[in-house]
Amino acid sequence: MLKIKNLRSGYNGIEVLHGVDFEIKPAEIVAIIGPNGSGKSTLLKSIFNLCEIYSGAIIFKDKDITKLPTHYLIQEGISYVPQGRQIFSNLTVKENLEMGCFIMDDHEIFKRNVSDVFSKFSVLKERQNDLALHLSGGEQQMLAIARALVQDPELLLLDEPSLGLAPKIMKEIFEKIVEINKEGVSIIIVEQNVKQAVEIAHRTYVLENGSIVLEGGKEILKDERIKNIYFGGE
Known part of the structure; x- marks a missing residue:
């Protein structure tokens, strides 16, 4: 590949x-x-x-x-999740995902991709209208990965x-990586x-x-x- x-x-x-x-x-x-x-x-x-x-x-x-x-x-x-997450802390979860789709012209594809990442990261769906700065470290890392995934890489x-993640959250992130x-x-x-x-x-x-x-x-x-x-x- x-x-x-x-x-x-x-x-x-x-x-x-x-x-x-x-x-x-x-x-x-x-x-x-x-x-x-x-x-x-x-x-x-x-x-x-x-x-x-x-x-x-x-x-x-x-x-x-x-x-x-x-x-x-x-x-x-190809999508890239940099070290340190680098999310937009003053935007909501959903707005961060929209920023990941800046190259997409097709709104229906965007909606489908967002739906897909919400099915993988249910906590992000629950908190989609919350500002990213209010998320925990683990949730912010999930958001960074989700933002890359809406690009359908x-x-x-x-x-x-x-x-910087606690062992329990780190285990969860690795499980998500295997799922993806x-x-x-x-x-x-x-x-x-x-x-x-x-x-x-x-x-x-x-x-x-x-x-x-x-x-x-x-x-x-x-x-x-x-x-x-x-x-x-x-």
């Missing part, structure tokens, strides 16, 4: 990713893990054209989308969806909660210092390098 070939990207002329190769297949969840500053978020931003691409190619459904403007990427079927990019994937949406998830991310992913890539150093399935948790980095060698 999406292939990245020898990608070099970064910010203000400073290279963060050094020749990254990456692939996600239809209906897969792929996790990206690694130490802070390893380039995980930059990989997602590169796909969504939110940083500088110095060389390499990003191919989506056999089409070169490298450096395409973000609104075209949304039309092509084939590929969803999630950057640290569990950041079962409906056929491919998902790339950047996540510091390594065990949870690897457990829901079909495959995992490990990034260190801007390069892929390891790739595998759930067995990756048994790798000594992963144990030493994340679990103190346990």
Whole structure:
């Protein structure tokens, strides 16, 4: 579905990713893990054209989308949920969802998509007329994901969806991610909660210092390098 070939990207002329190769297949969840500053978020931003691409190619459904403007990427079927949610706190839940549909001309499709996300996130339906700033942290994260889903993506990019959430709410968010994937949406998830991310992913890539150093399935948790980095060698 999406292939990245020898990608070099970064910010203000400073290279963060050094020749990254990456692939996600239809209906897969792929996790990206690694130490802070390893380039995980930059990989997602590169796909969504939110940083500088110095060389390499990003191919989506056999089409070169490298450096395409973000609104075209949304039309092509890619949606992005940034770290920190970045919802519109002074708008209602429903108005936030409407902002997610700014590229849609068909009001009926918008209504159908909103109905679909309300069926997935019943709490958002109940609170659709409340200002987003009055939602809990978990509800705000659900809203951020829902706002991406109303765009009807084939590929969803999630950057640290569990950041700052209590364990119970974090578990709920991961369950929702699995639900969304079962409906056929491919998902790339950047996540510091390594065990949870690897457990829901079909495959995992490990990034260190801007390069892929390891790739595998759930067995990756048994790798000594992963144990030493994340679990103190346990």
